[in-house]
Amino acid sequence: MVRYCSLGSGSRGNATLVADGDQALLIDCGFSRKNVLQRVLESECPVEQLQGVLVTHEHSDHAKGVQSLCEALDIPFYCSHGTARKMQWQSHELWRCITAEEAITVAGIQVMPVVVPHDALEPLQFVLRSRADRVLGVLSDLGSLTPHVLSHYRQCHGLQVEANHDPFMLQNGPYPPSLRARVAGQYGHLSNQQCAELIRASLWSGLQSVSAGHISEKNNDEQLVRQMLAQVLSCQPEEVQLLSQDEVSPWQQLN
Template sequence: MRSSAHLHYTSLGSGSQGNATLVTLGATALLIDNGFSVKELKRRLARVGYTPEDLTAVLVTHEHGDHIAGVGALVRRYRLPLYLTAGTRISGRLGGEVPDWRLIQPEHSFAIQDIEVWPITVPHDAREPVQFILGDGAHRLGVLTDLGCITPHIVRHYRRCQALILEANHDPVLLANGPYPPSLKKRVAGEYGHLSNQQAADFLAQMDQAQLKDVIASHLSEKNNDQQLARTTLAQSLSTTPDWIALADQEEGFAWRALGG
Protein backbone atom coordinates (compact mmCIF):
# COMPACT_ATOMS: atom_id res chain seq x y z
CA MET A 1 0.00 0.00 0.00
CA ARG A 2 1.21 3.48 -0.90
CA SER A 3 0.34 6.45 1.25
CA SER A 4 -2.12 9.03 -0.04
CA ALA A 5 -2.47 12.58 1.24
CA HIS A 6 -3.38 11.21 4.66
CA LEU A 7 -1.22 10.10 7.55
CA HIS A 8 -0.83 6.30 7.47
CA TYR A 9 0.86 4.10 10.07
CA THR A 10 1.70 0.45 10.58
CA SER A 11 3.79 -1.59 13.00
CA LEU A 12 6.32 -4.07 11.65
CA GLY A 13 6.57 -5.72 15.08
CA SER A 14 6.07 -4.69 18.69
CA GLY A 15 7.56 -6.36 21.74
CA SER A 16 10.75 -7.28 23.53
CA GLN A 17 12.13 -9.13 20.48
CA GLY A 18 12.11 -6.09 18.22
CA ASN A 19 10.19 -2.93 17.39
CA ALA A 20 9.67 -0.86 14.24
CA THR A 21 6.88 1.53 13.25
CA LEU A 22 6.38 3.03 9.78
CA VAL A 23 4.57 6.35 9.35
CA THR A 24 3.91 7.77 5.90
CA LEU A 25 2.39 10.81 4.26
CA GLY A 26 2.54 11.03 0.50
CA ALA A 27 6.11 10.18 -0.52
CA THR A 28 7.47 10.72 3.00
CA ALA A 29 8.15 7.48 4.89
CA LEU A 30 9.56 7.59 8.41
CA LEU A 31 10.75 4.50 10.25
CA ILE A 32 10.65 4.81 14.03
CA ASP A 33 13.16 2.40 15.60
CA ASN A 34 14.49 -0.84 14.18
CA GLY A 35 15.18 -3.75 16.48
CA PHE A 36 15.51 -6.20 13.59
CA SER A 37 18.35 -7.26 11.30
CA VAL A 38 18.39 -5.62 7.87
CA LYS A 39 17.26 -8.90 6.30
CA GLU A 40 14.35 -9.24 8.69
CA LEU A 41 13.37 -5.61 8.32
CA LYS A 42 13.30 -5.98 4.54
CA ARG A 43 10.96 -8.94 4.93
CA ARG A 44 8.66 -7.01 7.22
CA LEU A 45 8.71 -3.91 5.02
CA ALA A 46 7.82 -6.00 1.99
CA ARG A 47 4.78 -7.28 3.87
CA VAL A 48 3.42 -3.71 3.94
CA GLY A 49 4.51 -2.80 0.41
CA TYR A 50 7.76 -0.94 1.11
CA THR A 51 11.52 -1.41 0.72
CA PRO A 52 14.42 0.24 2.57
CA GLU A 53 15.01 2.40 -0.51
CA ASP A 54 11.57 3.93 0.03
CA LEU A 55 12.43 5.25 3.47
CA THR A 56 12.96 8.98 3.93
CA ALA A 57 14.62 8.81 7.36
CA VAL A 58 14.95 6.77 10.54
CA LEU A 59 14.07 8.08 14.01
CA VAL A 60 15.19 6.41 17.24
CA THR A 61 13.44 6.64 20.60
CA HIS A 62 16.26 5.23 22.77
CA GLU A 63 19.21 2.82 22.77
CA HIS A 64 17.71 -0.43 24.09
CA GLY A 65 18.42 -3.32 21.76
CA ASP A 66 14.82 -4.07 20.83
CA HIS A 67 14.63 -0.55 19.36
CA ILE A 68 18.13 0.18 18.04
CA ALA A 69 19.84 -3.15 17.29
CA GLY A 70 19.35 -2.91 13.52
CA VAL A 71 19.51 0.85 13.09
CA GLY A 72 23.23 1.32 12.48
CA ALA A 73 23.47 -1.32 9.79
CA LEU A 74 20.31 -0.04 8.10
CA VAL A 75 21.30 3.63 7.86
CA ARG A 76 24.85 2.79 6.76
CA ARG A 77 23.74 0.41 4.02
CA TYR A 78 21.03 2.70 2.61
CA ARG A 79 22.63 6.08 3.46
CA LEU A 80 19.56 7.19 5.42
CA PRO A 81 19.36 10.26 7.65
CA LEU A 82 19.19 9.24 11.30
CA TYR A 83 17.44 11.38 13.91
CA LEU A 84 18.29 10.75 17.58
CA THR A 85 19.10 12.54 20.82
CA ALA A 86 22.67 13.21 21.89
CA GLY A 87 22.26 10.74 24.76
CA THR A 88 21.15 7.98 22.42
CA ARG A 89 24.01 8.71 20.03
CA ILE A 90 26.71 8.42 22.69
CA SER A 91 25.30 5.15 24.00
CA GLY A 92 27.54 3.22 21.61
CA ARG A 93 24.71 1.06 20.30
CA LEU A 94 24.97 1.99 16.62
CA GLY A 95 27.95 -0.25 15.87
CA GLY A 96 30.12 2.59 14.62
CA GLU A 97 29.63 5.92 12.87
CA VAL A 98 26.67 6.64 10.63
CA PRO A 99 26.78 8.71 7.42
CA ASP A 100 24.12 11.30 8.30
CA TRP A 101 22.96 11.80 11.88
CA ARG A 102 20.81 14.70 12.97
CA LEU A 103 20.36 15.86 16.52
CA ILE A 104 16.96 15.71 18.18
CA GLN A 105 16.34 18.30 20.86
CA PRO A 106 13.47 17.06 23.05
CA GLU A 107 10.38 19.28 23.02
CA HIS A 108 11.58 21.06 19.85
CA SER A 109 9.50 20.15 16.81
CA PHE A 110 10.96 19.73 13.34
CA ALA A 111 9.75 18.72 9.90
CA ILE A 112 10.90 15.84 7.72
CA GLN A 113 9.45 16.68 4.32
CA ASP A 114 5.66 16.52 4.78
CA ILE A 115 5.56 15.25 8.37
CA GLU A 116 5.98 17.37 11.48
CA VAL A 117 7.64 15.58 14.40
CA TRP A 118 7.51 16.42 18.10
CA PRO A 119 10.02 14.51 20.29
CA ILE A 120 8.73 14.24 23.84
CA THR A 121 10.85 13.38 26.89
CA VAL A 122 9.65 10.29 28.78
CA PRO A 123 10.75 8.53 32.01
CA HIS A 124 12.61 5.39 30.98
CA ASP A 125 15.91 3.80 32.01
CA ALA A 126 17.87 5.02 28.99
CA ARG A 127 20.32 7.90 28.45
CA GLU A 128 18.00 10.44 26.81
CA PRO A 129 14.79 8.70 25.71
CA VAL A 130 12.04 10.35 23.72
CA GLN A 131 8.79 9.28 22.15
CA PHE A 132 7.15 10.96 19.18
CA ILE A 133 4.04 12.76 18.03
CA LEU A 134 3.74 12.99 14.25
CA GLY A 135 1.39 15.31 12.38
CA ASP A 136 0.21 16.38 8.96
CA GLY A 137 -1.08 19.82 9.95
CA ALA A 138 -4.59 18.58 10.72
CA HIS A 139 -4.08 15.30 12.59
CA ARG A 140 -1.69 13.95 15.20
CA LEU A 141 -0.49 10.41 15.79
CA GLY A 142 1.08 9.75 19.18
CA VAL A 143 3.65 6.98 19.62
CA LEU A 144 4.07 6.35 23.34
CA THR A 145 5.86 3.21 24.51
CA ASP A 146 8.79 2.39 26.81
CA LEU A 147 8.04 4.59 29.80
CA GLY A 148 7.50 3.76 33.42
CA CYS A 149 4.92 6.35 34.38
CA ILE A 150 2.69 9.07 32.97
CA THR A 151 3.71 12.63 33.82
CA PRO A 152 1.72 15.87 33.45
CA HIS A 153 4.23 16.84 30.76
CA ILE A 154 3.25 13.77 28.71
CA VAL A 155 -0.47 14.36 29.19
CA ARG A 156 -0.10 17.98 28.08
CA HIS A 157 1.59 17.01 24.83
CA TYR A 158 -0.39 13.90 23.92
CA ARG A 159 -3.91 14.59 25.10
CA ARG A 160 -5.18 16.00 21.80
CA CYS A 161 -3.83 13.25 19.54
CA GLN A 162 -6.38 11.63 17.25
CA ALA A 163 -4.55 8.29 17.19
CA LEU A 164 -2.34 6.65 19.77
CA ILE A 165 0.08 3.72 19.70
CA LEU A 166 0.20 3.16 23.45
CA GLU A 167 2.23 0.81 25.60
CA ALA A 168 0.24 -1.67 27.69
CA ASN A 169 3.18 -3.81 28.70
CA HIS A 170 2.07 -5.86 31.68
CA ASP A 171 -0.55 -6.74 34.23
CA PRO A 172 0.88 -6.21 37.76
CA VAL A 173 -0.50 -9.50 39.08
CA LEU A 174 0.82 -11.50 36.14
CA LEU A 175 4.19 -9.75 36.45
CA ALA A 176 4.39 -10.44 40.20
CA ASN A 177 3.58 -14.13 39.68
CA GLY A 178 5.53 -14.51 36.43
CA PRO A 179 8.93 -16.01 35.60
CA TYR A 180 11.09 -12.87 35.73
CA PRO A 181 13.73 -12.62 38.49
CA PRO A 182 12.93 -10.10 41.24
CA SER A 183 15.36 -7.49 39.93
CA LEU A 184 13.73 -7.49 36.48
CA LYS A 185 10.23 -7.39 37.95
CA LYS A 186 11.26 -4.34 39.94
CA ARG A 187 12.71 -2.68 36.85
CA VAL A 188 9.63 -3.33 34.67
CA ALA A 189 7.21 -2.09 37.33
CA GLY A 190 9.32 0.92 38.31
CA GLU A 191 8.86 4.55 37.35
CA TYR A 192 11.52 4.19 34.63
CA GLY A 193 10.30 0.82 33.32
CA HIS A 194 7.13 0.04 31.39
CA LEU A 195 3.46 0.97 31.61
CA SER A 196 0.98 -1.50 33.04
CA ASN A 197 -2.47 -1.95 31.52
CA GLN A 198 -3.99 0.18 34.27
CA GLN A 199 -1.44 2.98 33.87
CA ALA A 200 -2.23 3.06 30.15
CA ALA A 201 -5.94 3.13 30.94
CA ASP A 202 -5.48 5.97 33.43
CA PHE A 203 -3.66 7.92 30.76
CA LEU A 204 -6.47 7.37 28.25
CA ALA A 205 -8.92 8.76 30.79
CA GLN A 206 -6.97 12.04 30.62
CA MET A 207 -7.06 12.25 26.83
CA ASP A 208 -9.39 14.55 24.90
CA GLN A 209 -11.66 11.63 24.08
CA ALA A 210 -13.80 13.65 21.68
CA GLN A 211 -10.80 13.78 19.35
CA LEU A 212 -9.44 10.28 19.92
CA LYS A 213 -10.28 8.04 16.95
CA ASP A 214 -7.84 5.14 17.20
CA VAL A 215 -5.96 3.35 20.00
CA ILE A 216 -3.49 0.50 19.46
CA ALA A 217 -2.20 -1.33 22.53
CA SER A 218 1.47 -2.10 21.94
CA HIS A 219 4.65 -3.51 23.48
CA LEU A 220 2.63 -6.18 25.30
CA SER A 221 4.72 -8.63 27.31
CA GLU A 222 4.31 -12.19 26.10
CA LYS A 223 4.94 -13.50 29.64
CA ASN A 224 3.34 -10.88 31.87
CA ASN A 225 0.20 -9.83 30.03
CA ASP A 226 -2.85 -11.14 28.21
CA GLN A 227 -4.18 -9.53 25.05
CA GLN A 228 -7.83 -9.65 26.05
CA LEU A 229 -7.05 -8.35 29.52
CA ALA A 230 -5.13 -5.42 28.05
CA ARG A 231 -7.94 -4.57 25.64
CA THR A 232 -10.58 -4.82 28.33
CA THR A 233 -8.68 -2.60 30.76
CA LEU A 234 -8.04 0.11 28.17
CA ALA A 235 -11.59 -0.05 26.82
CA GLN A 236 -13.09 0.55 30.23
CA SER A 237 -11.40 3.94 30.51
CA LEU A 238 -12.92 4.97 27.17
CA SER A 239 -16.39 3.49 27.84
CA THR A 240 -16.08 1.38 24.72
CA THR A 241 -15.89 -2.32 23.90
CA PRO A 242 -12.61 -4.29 23.98
CA ASP A 243 -12.73 -4.99 20.26
CA TRP A 244 -12.41 -1.22 19.57
CA ILE A 245 -8.87 -1.35 20.97
CA ALA A 246 -6.47 -2.61 18.31
CA LEU A 247 -3.38 -4.68 19.11
CA ALA A 248 0.23 -4.64 17.94
CA ASP A 249 1.99 -7.97 18.33
CA GLN A 250 5.55 -9.20 18.00
CA GLU A 251 5.32 -11.00 14.68
CA GLU A 252 2.66 -9.12 12.71
CA GLY A 253 2.63 -5.68 14.35
CA PHE A 254 -0.59 -4.25 12.99
CA ALA A 255 -1.86 -3.59 9.47
CA TRP A 256 -2.03 -0.15 7.86
CA ARG A 257 -4.30 2.37 9.54
CA ALA A 258 -5.00 5.99 8.56
CA LEU A 259 -5.91 9.37 9.98
CA GLY A 260 -7.96 11.72 7.86
CA GLY A 261 -9.00 9.07 5.34
Protein backbone atom coordinates in the same frame (compact mmCIF):
# COMPACT_ATOMS: atom_id res chain seq x y z
CA MET B 1 -3.10 11.49 4.06
CA VAL B 2 -1.04 10.31 7.02
CA ARG B 3 -1.18 6.63 7.91
CA TYR B 4 0.80 4.34 10.17
CA CYS B 5 1.33 0.70 11.00
CA SER B 6 3.38 -1.37 13.41
CA LEU B 7 5.98 -3.62 11.83
CA GLY B 8 6.25 -5.46 15.14
CA SER B 9 5.93 -4.55 18.80
CA GLY B 10 7.31 -6.34 21.86
CA SER B 11 10.42 -7.22 23.80
CA ARG B 12 12.01 -8.91 20.76
CA GLY B 13 11.81 -5.92 18.45
CA ASN B 14 9.90 -2.74 17.66
CA ALA B 15 9.36 -0.62 14.56
CA THR B 16 6.57 1.70 13.46
CA LEU B 17 6.10 2.91 9.90
CA VAL B 18 4.52 6.33 9.31
CA ALA B 19 3.71 7.58 5.80
CA ASP B 20 2.40 10.88 4.50
CA GLY B 21 1.81 10.93 0.77
CA ASP B 22 4.79 9.40 -1.02
CA GLN B 23 7.23 9.83 1.88
CA ALA B 24 7.68 7.67 4.97
CA LEU B 25 9.75 7.32 8.13
CA LEU B 26 10.42 4.63 10.69
CA ILE B 27 10.23 5.02 14.44
CA ASP B 28 12.81 2.58 15.81
CA CYS B 29 14.31 -0.48 14.15
CA GLY B 30 14.70 -3.24 16.70
CA PHE B 31 14.94 -5.95 14.03
CA SER B 32 17.74 -6.98 11.71
CA ARG B 33 18.00 -5.13 8.42
CA LYS B 34 16.79 -8.20 6.51
CA ASN B 35 13.85 -8.68 8.85
CA VAL B 36 12.67 -5.08 8.85
CA LEU B 37 12.97 -4.79 5.06
CA GLN B 38 10.80 -7.89 4.75
CA ARG B 39 8.24 -6.31 7.06
CA VAL B 40 8.26 -3.08 5.07
CA LEU B 41 7.63 -5.18 1.97
CA GLU B 42 4.70 -6.88 3.73
CA SER B 43 3.26 -3.46 4.54
CA GLU B 44 3.28 -2.64 0.80
CA CYS B 45 5.10 0.62 1.42
CA PRO B 46 7.83 1.11 -1.23
CA VAL B 47 11.15 1.05 0.60
CA GLU B 48 12.41 3.95 -1.52
CA GLN B 49 9.86 6.17 0.24
CA LEU B 50 11.74 5.86 3.54
CA GLN B 51 13.40 9.16 4.37
CA GLY B 52 14.82 8.46 7.84
CA VAL B 53 14.60 6.61 11.14
CA LEU B 54 13.67 8.17 14.49
CA VAL B 55 15.27 6.32 17.41
CA THR B 56 13.67 6.49 20.84
CA HIS B 57 16.55 5.04 22.87
CA GLU B 58 19.45 2.62 22.82
CA HIS B 59 17.85 -0.62 24.03
CA SER B 60 18.38 -3.37 21.46
CA ASP B 61 14.69 -4.07 20.85
CA HIS B 62 14.46 -0.52 19.48
CA ALA B 63 17.87 0.25 18.03
CA LYS B 64 19.81 -2.83 16.96
CA GLY B 65 18.99 -2.61 13.24
CA VAL B 66 19.12 1.16 12.83
CA GLN B 67 22.69 1.66 11.64
CA SER B 68 22.68 -1.27 9.21
CA LEU B 69 19.36 -0.26 7.67
CA CYS B 70 20.26 3.40 7.28
CA GLU B 71 23.65 2.61 5.77
CA ALA B 72 22.03 0.26 3.27
CA LEU B 73 19.42 2.85 2.24
CA ASP B 74 21.69 5.90 2.73
CA ILE B 75 19.15 7.68 4.92
CA PRO B 76 19.72 9.58 8.18
CA PHE B 77 18.80 8.44 11.67
CA TYR B 78 17.71 10.84 14.39
CA CYS B 79 18.23 10.45 18.13
CA SER B 80 19.34 12.29 21.25
CA HIS B 81 22.97 12.90 22.07
CA GLY B 82 22.70 10.46 24.96
CA THR B 83 21.39 7.67 22.72
CA ALA B 84 24.10 8.37 20.14
CA ARG B 85 26.78 8.27 22.85
CA LYS B 86 25.49 4.95 24.17
CA MET B 87 25.39 3.48 20.65
CA GLN B 88 28.74 5.05 19.66
CA TRP B 89 27.11 6.90 16.78
CA GLN B 90 28.51 10.37 17.51
CA SER B 91 30.91 10.34 14.58
CA HIS B 92 28.59 8.57 12.15
CA GLU B 93 27.87 10.64 9.06
CA LEU B 94 24.20 9.64 8.99
CA TRP B 95 23.45 10.61 12.61
CA ARG B 96 21.36 13.72 13.23
CA CYS B 97 21.14 15.00 16.80
CA ILE B 98 17.69 15.88 18.11
CA THR B 99 16.63 17.50 21.37
CA ALA B 100 13.45 17.28 23.43
CA GLU B 101 10.96 20.07 22.71
CA GLU B 102 12.72 21.09 19.48
CA ALA B 103 10.61 20.07 16.47
CA ILE B 104 12.20 18.76 13.28
CA THR B 105 10.76 17.76 9.91
CA VAL B 106 11.31 14.28 8.47
CA ALA B 107 9.51 12.95 5.37
CA GLY B 108 7.37 16.07 5.36
CA ILE B 109 6.11 15.32 8.88
CA GLN B 110 6.74 17.63 11.83
CA VAL B 111 8.22 15.60 14.68
CA MET B 112 8.21 16.76 18.30
CA PRO B 113 10.60 14.77 20.53
CA VAL B 114 9.23 14.30 24.06
CA VAL B 115 11.42 13.36 27.02
CA VAL B 116 10.10 10.39 29.02
CA PRO B 117 11.08 8.60 32.26
CA HIS B 118 12.82 5.38 31.20
CA ASP B 119 16.03 3.64 32.22
CA ALA B 120 18.02 4.73 29.19
CA LEU B 121 20.59 7.50 28.79
CA GLU B 122 18.42 10.17 27.10
CA PRO B 123 15.18 8.56 25.88
CA LEU B 124 12.67 10.35 23.68
CA GLN B 125 9.24 9.51 22.34
CA PHE B 126 7.48 11.28 19.48
CA VAL B 127 4.39 13.27 18.55
CA LEU B 128 4.04 13.68 14.79
CA ARG B 129 1.98 16.25 12.89
CA SER B 130 1.18 15.67 9.21
CA ARG B 131 0.95 18.24 6.47
CA ALA B 132 -2.85 17.95 6.79
CA ASP B 133 -2.56 18.82 10.50
CA ARG B 134 -3.31 15.32 11.78
CA VAL B 135 -1.46 14.36 14.96
CA LEU B 136 -0.11 10.91 15.83
CA GLY B 137 1.27 10.15 19.28
CA VAL B 138 3.64 7.18 19.59
CA LEU B 139 4.50 6.35 23.18
CA SER B 140 6.16 3.34 24.81
CA ASP B 141 9.02 2.50 27.15
CA LEU B 142 8.26 4.74 30.08
CA GLY B 143 7.54 3.86 33.67
CA SER B 144 5.29 6.72 34.76
CA LEU B 145 2.85 9.24 33.34
CA THR B 146 4.28 12.64 34.15
CA PRO B 147 2.25 15.83 33.64
CA HIS B 148 4.78 16.72 30.93
CA VAL B 149 4.06 13.52 29.00
CA LEU B 150 0.30 13.80 29.39
CA SER B 151 0.32 17.39 28.14
CA HIS B 152 2.04 16.36 24.89
CA TYR B 153 -0.26 13.45 24.11
CA ARG B 154 -3.54 15.31 24.47
CA GLN B 155 -5.56 16.01 21.33
CA CYS B 156 -3.88 13.40 19.15
CA HIS B 157 -5.93 12.00 16.28
CA GLY B 158 -4.13 8.67 16.60
CA LEU B 159 -2.41 7.00 19.55
CA GLN B 160 -0.04 4.04 19.56
CA VAL B 161 0.74 3.33 23.20
CA GLU B 162 2.27 0.79 25.55
CA ALA B 163 0.39 -1.74 27.67
CA ASN B 164 3.38 -3.74 28.83
CA HIS B 165 2.36 -5.72 31.88
CA ASP B 166 -0.31 -6.75 34.33
CA PRO B 167 1.05 -5.97 37.84
CA PHE B 168 -0.22 -9.22 39.37
CA MET B 169 1.26 -11.35 36.58
CA LEU B 170 4.55 -9.45 36.81
CA GLN B 171 4.89 -9.93 40.57
CA ASN B 172 4.02 -13.64 40.28
CA GLY B 173 5.85 -14.33 37.02
CA PRO B 174 9.23 -15.77 36.07
CA TYR B 175 11.32 -12.59 36.31
CA PRO B 176 13.85 -12.29 39.17
CA PRO B 177 13.01 -9.65 41.82
CA SER B 178 15.45 -7.10 40.43
CA LEU B 179 13.92 -7.26 36.95
CA ARG B 180 10.38 -7.17 38.32
CA ALA B 181 11.30 -4.02 40.24
CA ARG B 182 12.81 -2.45 37.13
CA VAL B 183 9.77 -3.12 34.93
CA ALA B 184 7.31 -1.89 37.57
CA GLY B 185 9.42 1.11 38.57
CA GLN B 186 9.15 4.78 37.69
CA TYR B 187 11.65 4.28 34.83
CA GLY B 188 10.35 0.95 33.55
CA HIS B 189 7.22 0.21 31.51
CA LEU B 190 3.54 1.10 31.65
CA SER B 191 1.08 -1.37 33.13
CA ASN B 192 -2.34 -2.02 31.64
CA GLN B 193 -3.82 0.31 34.25
CA GLN B 194 -1.39 3.10 33.40
CA CYS B 195 -2.12 2.64 29.70
CA ALA B 196 -5.82 3.02 30.43
CA GLU B 197 -5.09 6.14 32.47
CA LEU B 198 -3.12 7.61 29.57
CA ILE B 199 -5.91 6.92 27.09
CA ARG B 200 -8.53 8.33 29.46
CA ALA B 201 -6.51 11.53 29.79
CA SER B 202 -6.17 11.74 26.00
CA LEU B 203 -9.79 11.18 25.02
CA TRP B 204 -11.36 13.93 22.93
CA SER B 205 -13.76 14.19 20.01
CA GLY B 206 -10.98 14.10 17.40
CA LEU B 207 -9.40 10.83 18.53
CA GLN B 208 -9.86 8.36 15.66
CA SER B 209 -7.59 5.41 16.40
CA VAL B 210 -5.97 3.82 19.45
CA SER B 211 -3.68 0.79 19.44
CA ALA B 212 -1.71 -0.82 22.27
CA GLY B 213 1.58 -2.65 21.98
CA HIS B 214 4.84 -3.67 23.65
CA ILE B 215 2.73 -6.32 25.40
CA SER B 216 4.88 -8.62 27.52
CA GLU B 217 4.74 -12.27 26.49
CA LYS B 218 5.46 -13.40 30.06
CA ASN B 219 3.82 -10.76 32.25
CA ASN B 220 0.63 -9.92 30.42
CA ASP B 221 -2.33 -11.43 28.64
CA GLU B 222 -4.07 -9.95 25.62
CA GLN B 223 -7.49 -10.57 27.10
CA LEU B 224 -6.58 -8.56 30.20
CA VAL B 225 -5.43 -5.69 27.99
CA ARG B 226 -8.61 -5.82 25.95
CA GLN B 227 -10.85 -5.82 29.01
CA MET B 228 -9.01 -2.92 30.62
CA LEU B 229 -8.92 -0.70 27.53
CA ALA B 230 -12.45 -1.53 26.39
CA GLN B 231 -13.76 0.12 29.54
CA VAL B 232 -11.99 3.36 28.68
CA LEU B 233 -12.76 3.27 24.96
CA SER B 234 -16.42 2.30 25.49
CA CYS B 235 -16.18 -0.59 23.07
CA GLN B 236 -16.23 -4.36 23.10
CA PRO B 237 -12.97 -6.11 24.12
CA GLU B 238 -12.60 -7.69 20.69
CA GLU B 239 -12.65 -4.21 19.13
CA VAL B 240 -9.52 -3.08 21.00
CA GLN B 241 -6.58 -2.89 18.59
CA LEU B 242 -3.52 -4.75 19.84
CA LEU B 243 -0.12 -4.87 18.17
CA SER B 244 1.72 -8.13 17.56
CA GLN B 245 5.37 -9.00 17.99
CA ASP B 246 5.50 -11.13 14.86
CA GLU B 247 2.95 -9.61 12.49
CA VAL B 248 2.67 -6.33 10.61
CA SER B 249 -0.47 -4.52 11.71
CA PRO B 250 -3.09 -3.14 9.34
CA TRP B 251 -2.60 0.47 8.34
CA GLN B 252 -4.43 3.08 10.37
CA GLN B 253 -5.35 6.23 8.44
CA LEU B 254 -6.01 9.59 10.05
CA ASN B 255 -8.58 11.58 8.09
